[in-house]
Amino acid sequence: MYPKKLEKFLLKVQKPGRYTGGELNSVVKDKSKVDIRYAFCFPDTYEIGMSHLGMKILYSLVNAREDAWCERVFAPWTDMEAVMRENDILLYGLESGDEIRNFDILGFTMQYELSYTNVLNMLDLAGLPLRSKDRTSLTPVVIAGGACVCNAEPMAEFFDITLPGDGEEVTNELIDLLKEYKAKGASKQEFLQAAAQIKGVYVPSLYEVEYNEDNTVKSVNPTCGAPEKVEKRNVADLDSMFSPSEFVVPFLEVVHDRTTVEIFRGCIRGCRFCQAGFLNRPLRRKSPEVVEAQCKAICDSTGYDEISLCSLSTSDYKGLEKLITNMLPWTIEEKINIALPSLRADNFPKELMEKLNAVRRSGLTFAPEAGTQRLRDVINKNITEKEVLTTAAQAFSGGWTAVKLYFMIGLPTETEEDIEGIANLAQAVVDEYYKNPDKPKGKSVSVSISVASLVPKPFTPFQWEPQDKPDVLIEKQNYLVSCVKTRKVNVSRHVPWTSFLEGVFARGDRRLADVIETAWRKGCKFDGWAECLKPDMWEESFAENGIDPYFYTARRREYDEILPWDHMDYGVTKKFLVNENKKAHKGETTACCREKCAGCGANKLNGGVCDEIGKTVV
Template identity: 60%
Template sequence: MIDHKIEKLLLKVQKPGRYVGGELNSVIKNKKDIEVRFAFCFPDIYEVGMSHLGMKILYSQLNEVPYVWCERVFAPWADMEEQMRQNHIPLYALESGDSLADFDIIGFTLQYEMSYTNLLNMLDMAGVPLKSSDRRSLSQLVVAGGPCACNPEPLADFVDLFFIGEGEEVDCEVVELYRDFKRKNGTKEDFLAAAAQISGVYVPSLYDVTYKEDGTIDTFQPRGNAPAVIHKRVMMDLDKSYFPDRFVVPYIEIVHDRAVSEVLRGCIRGCRFCQAGFIYRPFREKSIDAIDRQCRDLCENTGYDEISLSSLSTSDYSKINDLLDRLMAWTEDRKTGISLPSLRVDGFSNELMKKIKAIRRSGLTFAPEAGTQRLRDVINKNVTEEELLKTVNTAFGGGWTTIKLYFMIGLPTETLQDVEGIADLAQKVVDAYYNHPNKPRGKSVKVSISASSFVPKPFTPFQWEPQDTIETIHAKQRHLLSSIHSKKIEPSWHEADTSFMEAVFARGDRRLGAVLLEAHRRGMKMDGWQDFFSLQKWLEVFASCGIDPAFYANRKRSFDEHLPWDHIDYGVKKSFLMEECKRAYANKTTPNCREACSACGASCLKGGICVESR
């Protein structure tokens, strides 16, 4: 559906395949039959967005509704944006080629705080007014969901309505309400007031905020009938929740180019830094029958020869060996690979290793997260050095020679000894290889250590914690480098500058809207990409707005501070998060949900492991 004008531009840009649409399984509908046009926008480039499972689910689900046409929109890379702006071509949806401005609902998925400038830029590229208050009619309704929506406040000026929690049901309810209002020529104002009554919907314009002199929030008040607390939506029975039997198959290589089956949602663990581990509670599993059927359908309808069993921690699937047996019964003959992207150190048994060996030979990745047992106890990463060494020994005995270990720098209570502990642990893994009686002959070992910077996130026990300053992180990175004495260890890290800005927006309030607007005015975008991110430019923007970013990133917050996301409820009680924070400082661990229920509050959602464990 791409017109001639766009075709000509494609000769001038890298990877034209990002911009043409027409892929296998993309959905084309007749506009005459459609009452609600929904643009599903991913605020990053095609290759990233097309790899995202949530987008695949909601795209297919919305398109199953006869009166809805859901199309995909991605952020163009700078070369294409330049061409589009020069030639006055608005940002368009890949299915119809129509401008984003022509849509009833413009929906964004928020996966990463550093994509917020892209959200503004994408609206701007189609001439859609950025501020919610400047979009008066019911059309061009901007909605957003995804994990970052758990603190929607930095985007409160721009987004009309947020989905809190899992989108499968609430998306369709809002679309239906929208259709009713469109049919009767209802106003945007009335629609938003009605939508706010749907559970899991947050309409930021219906709330007033006041601030204290010290800059913290004083009051946060709903207006009219808007609920004081917005409770998240959750799909309790994963077997019954919608899952597509086909994905759009891209022409160009994307980040994760394979069939994906979501085997479980939530996590039984309670790693204290991990937002996903709390906001997706409770832990729920899909049945083997459902996973098997979905994998078969997907492979049949896409031609993919690799299936990824996706989740926060796939080795926590209670019947993982049975599941792999069931899948391997047909995938082996078809030469279809299975990948398990998220394995836990303590979930890597001999039996699982043998199965993985049969289906995959690439490197293994584990996440001890901290270098010393003390710090692993602080963050509640219930993994011991013995377990890690046992696991890598199992792997080396099975022929693996490449191990990747994920760590974090800047965790609460961290000392330089903990940083050295990262290098020590990696060295022990190298030594384990050379001491292994059955190590692969004539091969050397490679241990990659990736050290990201800790970013305190809402809805975690560390939501009150300060982030280390950039200077401290740099000093710790240098200390880590000087503690590594083996060429077999390859360190890498995320830029501390980006993590700082991520921390600002993760725990920001709605005053950051002015900052985002100014950043956009200065042409800032693609901040998740090192080619574009500039701390200097961000600091200039903050200075021009009279806002100190350290107030959001580096300040320790007190337990009685009104947090910008306190009106959002993900099931887990704030008092539980406080207790967990105190336990962290006391080096006390908390059992996982399978060992014992710690009464976090998520049982109020009445399902998953909370009910099963009783």
């Protein structure tokens, strides 16, 4: 649904289907019969938000309650924003068309630092004050979850609450609490203080931050009984965790137009750059029977012809072969493709590849991440060149002709030789194709290399590392392109300024709130979109607020510095991360959890054990 006023403008904007609602499986309730109205806000376009699994889970989870109604809200694209502002149309929920400023909870999912200005834009379009302190009534409570809230400090002024960790249980607890506090006519402050007592709830306004003269954090002090450390929420048993049996089916093509079912959370690997791997420890997995039942239910309710079995490292799933074998009969019969994202080159069995070949074939992607073994040891990416080539050879024998390889530049200790190594590895994959007697007849090979730039993130062993400045990254990218000697290899690169801005906010502190607001007032939004990014406006905003952005990105931090996110507890200890950082600089690797527990500390969140090995060292 959409406001009546909007009707005459819908055909004037790109993709009106983004704004109309009414899709198959969208949930419409009688608003007079619910106590809590929840707006799930995705601070990017409809197409991106509708592909996000977290949204699908929380949307169904809240709507499974009789007393609550969850609606979807996406960031309107700039053309629609102009229409809304010119015609005084406030941001509305897609299911009811009602203005979200009258809802009880606005829940943002924060997956990407470059959507921060979109949050401000959405609050403004909703007709709400941007800052938590200026929204004085109890509702709407503005909350946020997702990976970025592991360091919510740059957005601390804007959010009332953030939810580090898994959202399923805590969302329900927060709704229950708000319902109770609303019924008794409590104030916002009373509610926030009570919410801070729920495990996995962070109320930024209840913490006072002091800074040293050198601009580092001096102390973070909880007030009003808020906990000193906020421990993330961890859903221990994924089999019994809520999982949706239907997804809203969009009218227009979205980024991932398919069924997505999570097979495990966390990761047994310890890639030192990977924030998701550390934030989601310890590993918890669903049983193959539960995964299959969930896939079947969603395919039946949506009619999708592709299932993505998703996780951080799908080929590490212990029951993968059994799962695929069980699923093949009905997926073949119903012409449903099984997609396996996030594969590793070292453990993707040939038999599995052959089985998948029976259904529609999708491209193969691997992530060696670095071009030389030395650098792969630094980042703890325990994959050898031989393993990449062997897997590629198997794929070519199985009929694949396109391989995508993911790499990073800007890694600690990187040299020119490591960058040349990227081009060399891609070339070796091409060579492997041409020497393979079983390669597909009459077809050519295509190897794409996607090169991201390292953004050191909180809660990783690289959280103390300096980040390459944009000009250095550009030089490195150009050097890589000059090393590629064949047209069979295609290089795609990230925009260095985007990585720089991402780096500022990833490791930033509360003083960045003014910068974000200034940049938004100057017109910055959709900063993650190359065509929308306005580096000049950002530079002006940093300067006007007396902030040196390189303070956050380019300096090496000392191990004993208080980091802005140190009062969050994701299970993995700082001692472990320091040790991993030291090992990285010595080029020493750490075995994966399945081989040997490295004692990271995250098992405490699972009652002392980890799914994969059962025995941990403390």
